[in-house]
């Protein structure tokens with residue numbers, strides 16, 4: 001069964017023509033009354049209108065967050081956990097509606113949103129509901145009369161800015177730990193993809209205290225900047241491009257506040273020769289692992305966008321991989337059989353085309369794809385791009401720069417030392433994949449690759465509880481783990497003397 005697009009009879013998504021900002025538990029129009037029209041990338045047709053807010057709307061949201069901050073900080077861990085669990089329940093109860101909304105606005109296939117984005121978002125709130133109750137202070141016994149108590153205190157109100165590629169999941173990754181640690185948030189979705197987040201707000205508005213989550217929509221350069229530079233925030237949490245991440249650090253410097261950044265990547269996926277010697281099940285799994293470059297249309301910070309294949313198996317392994325790539329089903333993102341939907345925007349589509357041209361001009365060999373896909377009927381103007389493979393060497397721009405599309409740069413290596421050198425020859429350090437059954441090699445590669453996440457014999461798994469974040473220019477801080485609670489709290493030390501007579505200094 002294919003889901004019916006939002007706005008058509010029989011769709012499970014109710015479309016409101018115009019959405020507002022979600023501030024202090026209320027739906028507030030932008031003060032200047034401006035809106036932008038958002039399109040579905042599948043059809044290039046309008047979906048709805050989204051506020052085109054400005055700095056004054058950010059101020060309203062920050063004031064609402066501050067009004068809620070005292071009571072939320074004072075809520076017990078159990079009370080916070082209850083709210084986060086209620087959010088998770090609401091996400092689960094609306095799984096299909098949220099999945100269809102997100103797929104229609106972002107273009108990602110509903111088989112991904114149903115199986116990954118939405119359930120992972122719910123699980124994230126559940127994980128941090130549990131984690132909230134594990135926060136403990138500590139005591140240092142300085143001497144028999146002097147004790148240092150350490151408390152975790154919330155930062156207060158935090159500003160969170162997220163990208164277009166995993167709208168609901170990135171919102172969950174930001175909101176759940178911030179709220180669990182007792183903070184209130186003002187969050188700015190990416191301009192092309194606020195819809196599922198606003199739908200989320202609709203389904204949780206009755207289960208969260210007003211003001212703990214505030215959503216302001218509008219252009220990054222205006223709304224995002226106003227939020228990130230405001231003296232009313234105590235931290236910036238950001239996911240997006242590395243150049244925007246640099247700006248975030250400059251913004252944070254103005255107010256001397258902490259920042260966590262989850263930025264770009266150019267992740268190597270490394271296939272050693274023993275994948276061919278192994279049984280069919282393992283070999284098939286490895287081939288599926290290579291094909292994951294097209295997961296979420298390649299619009300993933302951890303996209304395994306560089307395949308490194310040992311020379312001795314290149315021909316046979318690549319023949320199998322190309323056969324599998326040829327079976328990638330592209331089309332309507334609301335069809336559960338679709339593996340590859342449209343890119344998020346016309347801008348992304350054109351960026352991908354330009355990179356293929358750059359690769360060819362640098363001498364790369366086109367192994368598959370390389371062009372915009374023109375589908376029939378209502379999808380004729382959708383932003384579809386063929387799954388593409390370019391063979392070349394690691395110094396080429398298509399191996400060094402983040403394309404954010406279904407484009408795989410393929411190269412070979414002779415031995416482990418060369419594989420490691422190529423893997424690390426990148427300014428990025430977010431993810432990597434290693435495919436081998438040799439346990440010692442798994443360990444050496446896992447420890448040798450300079451990246452925050454190394455998948456071994458798997459890829460693109462993001463369970464809550466496994467710390468995620470970047471080395472090098474891929475970011476600062478870790479998400480997806482209870483250590484996030486530390487990124488969202490500050491330590492209060494109370495140094496107490498129980499000696500009522502001596503000052504103890506001299």
Ligand SMILES: NC(=O)C1=CN([C@@H]2O[C@H](COP(=O)(O)OP(=O)(O)OC[C@H]3O[C@@H](n4cnc5c(N)ncnc54)[C@H](OP(=O)(O)O)[C@@H]3O)[C@@H](O)[C@H]2O)C=CC1
Nearest residue numbers: 162163189190191219220224225240241244263264301404
């Ligand atoms: N590694 C990753 O996780 C991601 C990497 N990218 C890379 O970045 C490219 C561009 O994608 P994009 O989503 O536009 O990435 P950006 O980094 O530009 O955007 C991420 C978020 O930051 C906001 N933003 C943009 N500029 C500013 C600013 N000056 N001050 C405050 N906030 C700002 C955006 O708002 P708005 O949407 O309104 O511009 C969005 O909400 C992609 O092609 C891809 O290569 C993109 C997304 C994620």
Ligand SMILES: CCCCCC/C=C/C(=O)O
Nearest residue numbers: 116165239300301302462
């Ligand atoms: C199915 C979950 C994928 C999560 C990917 C995390 C990447 C974040 C990003 O691209 O910003």
